[in-house]
Amino acid sequence: MPDGDIALKLPTMRVAYEGGTLGESELLPTWHEQLQRWLDEAASQGLPDANAMVLATAGGDGMPSSRTVLAKGLDERGVVFFTNYTSAKSHDLLATRYASATFPWYGLQRQVTVRGTVEKVRSAETAAYWAQRPRGSQLGAWASPQSIVVSGRGTLESALANVERQFADAETIPVPPHWGGWRIQPETVEFWQGRADRMHDRLRFKNTRGGWKVERLGP
Incomplete structure (x- = not known):
């Protein structure tokens, strides 16, 4: 098919988002409990790589990059993934100490975006995960x-x-000295549920000096 024919169809490509709703009363008490619930539901629905997330970073020069990684840890401290510490993403994280990651569950018309500072996980945590690989x-x-x-x-x-x-x-194979985990420590976590007429539900947990609060954002 000629490229022109493909391009002509792009403006008309759309999906009706009518898969569900998300109200404040439906949220679990904490962002990580709610994220775990949605992860479990994505996995139970058979979505491939339900723990896949698109990780966005920026270098010291401000140039952004994104790629898909797999979440391998989740608790009140944040979301963990593992990688080579000499990789491009790690260089970005060392330069800025910030990251954003989005779980894109298209089949459920949902996504979650975690945004905040990063830290390297402890060597014991890396070793525990490494042993399972x-x-x-x-x-x-x-x-x-x-x-x-x-x-x-x-x-x-x-x-x-x-x-x-x-x-x-x-x-047993030892953990390479150049390999380990990063934890995204959320400042905000946004839960997005597609709705009809593009009037989507967007609920965001935000970490404030007084603790976590939930905000509704315009779609």
Whole structure:
């Protein structure tokens, strides 16, 4: 199909959002309990990668970047994901100490956006998660020069083969020194539910000096 034909259809592409409502009385007492509820519902509905979130960062120069990562921890302290500490995202986080992450549950006409400061998780927390990872994923973390330009796929496969030989006799693989977790410590958490006529429900938990409060935002 010619590109022009695809572009002509973009203005007419729309979905009727009639999947649900979100009122203040429906919210659980805390943002993390409400987020856990929606995560559980997304998973129970069979949405693929229900814990996937689009992580947005900015470098010291203000240039924004976004990518999808998997949430691997959730409690009152924040939302945790794990990555290479030499990656582009980690460089951004070290430069600004801020991040935003959105869970896009299109199948439920919902999304949640978590926004706030970041901190590295403790090494014990990283080690506990690392022990649950498949061996292949552990090897990949050692082999991957994340965000670094490589000459081709062969370079990556060669690096993985070297790591496999290095740990061939190892029953357990240690955590790489350059790998670990980041925690987004929310200042705001917005719950969005699609509604008819684009009059969506937007309820935001906001951390204030007096504690958390809930605000309704215009759609």
